[in-house]
Amino acid sequence: xxxxxxxxxxxxxxxxxxxxxxxxxxxxxxxxxxxxxxxxxxxxxxxxxxxxxxxxxxxxxxxxxxxxxxxxxxxxxxxxxxxxxxxxxxxxxxxxxxxxxxxxxxxxxxxxxxxxxxxxxxxxxxxxxxxxxxxxxxxxxxxxxxxxxxxxxxxxxxxxxxxxxxxxxxxxxxxxxxxxxxxxxxxxxxxxxxxxxxxxxxxxxxxxxxxxxxxxxxxx
Ligand code: ADP
Ligand code: NI
Numbered sequence: 003x004x005x006x007x008x009x010x011x012x013x014x015x016x017x018x019x020x021x022x023x024x025x026x027x028x029x030x031x032x033x034x035x036x037x038x039x040x041x042x043x044x045x046x047x048x049x050x051x052x053x054x055x056x057x058x059x060x061x062x063x064x065x066x067x068x069x070x071x072x073x074x075x076x077x078x079x080x081x082x083x084x085x086x087x088x089x090x091x092x093x094x095x096x097x098x099x100x101x102x103x104x105x106x107x108x109x110x111x112x113x114x115x116x117x118x119x120x121x122x123x124x125x126x127x128x129x130x131x132x133x134x135x136x137x138x139x140x141x142x143x144x145x146x147x148x149x150x151x152x153x154x155x156x157x158x159x160x161x162x163x164x165x166x167x168x169x170x171x172x173x174x175x176x177x178x179x180x181x182x183x184x185x186x187x188x189x190x191x192x193x194x195x196x197x198x199x200x201x202x203x204x205x206x207x208x209x210x211x212x213x214x215x216x217x218x219x220x221x222x
Contacts, residue, residue, distance in 0.1 A: 006052050009086045013059045016082060020063055027141040028062050032128060036061065039199070040124035046195045049116045053092055056083070057099040057121045064100065074101045113192050123196030126187045131203030134184055135210055142176030149176050150218065156181035180211055 004012075014034075021030040040058035044051050060079040063069075069078075076097040083093045099118045102111045103125060113119035129137060142149070156178040157168060165182075168174055174182060184207060188200040 004086060009088065010052075010055055010059070012086070013056065013082070017059055017063060020078075027137040027144075028065065032137070033059055033062055035128050035133065036121070036124045039127055040121055043120045043123060043193055043195045044117070047116060047120060047193055049120055050095075053095050053099075053117045054120050056088070056092075057096045057117065058124055060096065061100050061103050061121060061125060076100050110190055112190065116193075119192030120196070123191050123193050123200075126190060127196060127199055127203060129184060130187055130200060131206050134203065135207060138176050138179055138184065142179065147174060147176050147179075150178075150214070151175050152218075154178060158182060158186075177211070177214065180207060 017033050018030050021028070021033065023029075037055060037058040040054050041051070043049075044054040060082065063078045063082075064075040079100050080093065080097050083096060088096075095115065095117065099113070099115075099121050102113070102118065103122065113122045128134065139149070148154075154173070154175055157164070157174070158181060160168065160182070168182070185204070188197070188204045191197045191200045
């Protein structure tokens with residue numbers, strides 16, 4: 003196997019090319035932020051750093067929403083890892099993490115191994131806090147959602163199919179997205195290090211929503 007540091011550097015270049023264009027909230031910098039937070043959590047939780055870092059970097063390269071294909075596809079990630087001569091058991095671990103990544107309403111799978119838990123936490127944390135707010139409004143604009151419409155009520159506790167349909171058919175608004183997903187994320191954080199970060203980011207979103215709704219109602 004090549005040196006792990008060299009594989010990480012080459013993988014950074016690889017994903018920079020894959021995410022040349024911002025695909026509405028899933029750009030190169032999203033993967034880079036997930037990698038950075040994943041690294042912090044992995045060190046604190048004494049996980050297999052290489053597995054966490056590689057899964058963070060590759061977690062979106064097969065995303066069906068960005069590149070078509072099936073939910074849970076892993077072909078690009080797997081080919082890349084084989085090309086780097088990563089040992090088979092590590093490839094299997096990294097690919098199984100990538101397969102179970104996405105948040106899917108009440109059908110969301112919680113990580114089984116420590117490394118899987120950490121990568122899920124790092125990805126979910128990037129949808130929270132100040133960055134999460136900025137991403138939500140960017141993605142909302144990309145899918146032509148309104149910022150807010152008091153006549154459209156948030157739909158909570160929906161399953162994977164309903165969540166995908168709702169997003170596809172624009173039955174929601176960006177403010178509703180906070181109630182439908184972003185405010186629930188803190189309950190889907192696996193590790194105690196992740197939970198500490200999530201609490202701060204959650205509070206920041208609550209303050210944002212309270213301020214937004216006050217301003218909406220003309221309460222200055
Ligand atoms: P995942 O990263 O788990 O595959 P998504 O594609 O649902 O999940 O989310 C990616 C980013 O897009 C997140 O920042 C999320 O908040 C945002 N997003 C997803 N759906 C919406 C929506 N309907 N309105 C606004 N932002 C959205
Ligand atoms: Ni992601």
